[in-house]
Amino acid sequence: MAEMPPATVEVDDAVVRLLVRDQRPDLADHPLARVANGWDNATFRLGDHLAVRLPRRAEAVPLMLHEQAYLPGIARRSPVLVPVPVHAGRPTPEFPWPWSIVQWVSGTAAADVGPANRGPAAEGLADFLLSLHLPAENGVPVNPVRGVPLTDRDAAVVERLRDRERYPQAAPLGALWAQARAAKAWAGPPTMLHGDLHPGNILLADDGSLAGIIDFGDVGAGDPAVDLAVAWLMFDAAARHRFIESFGPAVEGDTWLRARGWALVLATAMLSNSDDNPRMFAVGGFGIRQVLEDGRQ
Incomplete structure (x- = not known):
């Protein structure tokens, strides 16, 4: 049986809340809920208009950095909404890699x-x-x-x-x-x-x-x-x-x-x-x- 790759670092709500509280305290009171666990990233919805994306495995870390670098330019041209980063998260003792807060795209x-x-x-x-x-x-x-x-x-x-x-x-x-x-x-x-x-x-x-x-x-x-x-x-x-x-x-x-x-x-x-x-x-x-x-x- 062929399965999706396992997570190297599995994050839970408590870790994500800690990251948001420490780096974006203005968003700390927003409701938080996990919404996706993909091959490369875990995604949590943050309030009504934002999401937190975190790599699940080391191979996904460059991909997170690419999103942060290129999505703003793509968004300026795109006729539809894309998850533009609004915060580039820094590694911490609780989470070892870069992560992002992005605009939530409904649909x-x-x-x-x-x-x-x-x-x-x-x-x-x-x-x-x-x-x-x-x-x-x-x-x-x-x-x-x-x-x-x-x-x-x-x-x-x-x-x-x-x-x-x-x-x-x-x-x-x-x-x-x-x-x-x-x-x-x-x-x-x-x-x-x-x-x-x-x-x-x-x-x-x-x-x-x-x-x-x-x-x-x-x-x-x-x-x-x-x-x-x-x-x-x-x-x-x-x-x-x-x-x-x-x-x-x-x-x-x-x-x-x-x-x-x-x-x-x-x-x-x-x-x-x-x-x-x-x-x-x-x-x-x-x-x-x-x-x-x-x-x-």
Whole structure:
């Protein structure tokens, strides 16, 4: 059974209250409640308008620093809300790493909404990505497993597809993967990337439109196709068509082929590593079905 990585440091409400009281005493009387425990970060809601994010493991510490560095600029361009840091927390004897207080972004995670009801977000999500995918400034990090050439991810995908019990349609998936690897490589400048854009990190309003984007720990620079993979992770065929059409000539065909390849990278990662996380397992399964359906068409 493949599970999400264990926490190196597990924090509870008492530790978070102590951090807030010591570094932001003006916020110490706000109600606090844990709302998420992800692969990399624990998140606590702080009052009505803020959240506290803390790394769970050492590998996530650079990601926290990247959020603090790049989210303010992303927020200035974004047409929807993102969790802008309002306080960069310092390590203490109670908690050894940097942490953040960020703006709370309200909405329902698309992962908790049926795929048929996600369609109204298609155009808004395209607008967000058009605002994000600008040439990255010098110094923006390249994540070694996101936004890189698809050939760099070949060994991982091939290894996952050997699990025929988990991937009974490994043969057609392998053919689609080969097609994606053969697409023309990204030749433009590295663009800013979200890096982990899937239905768990996309928030919807009550009418299904896009309300916000969260979890920028994998923000970095590279091939924008990794973010465009959300077309298969998020949408059914009809909404995916509207999402793709919203980009017009800004995204050409080879980039969409690589994007479908990235959808396969990300969906297999979720299916192969989320036996203890039914929500992400379901996102991965949906993505695999959409990639296969798209390939048949």
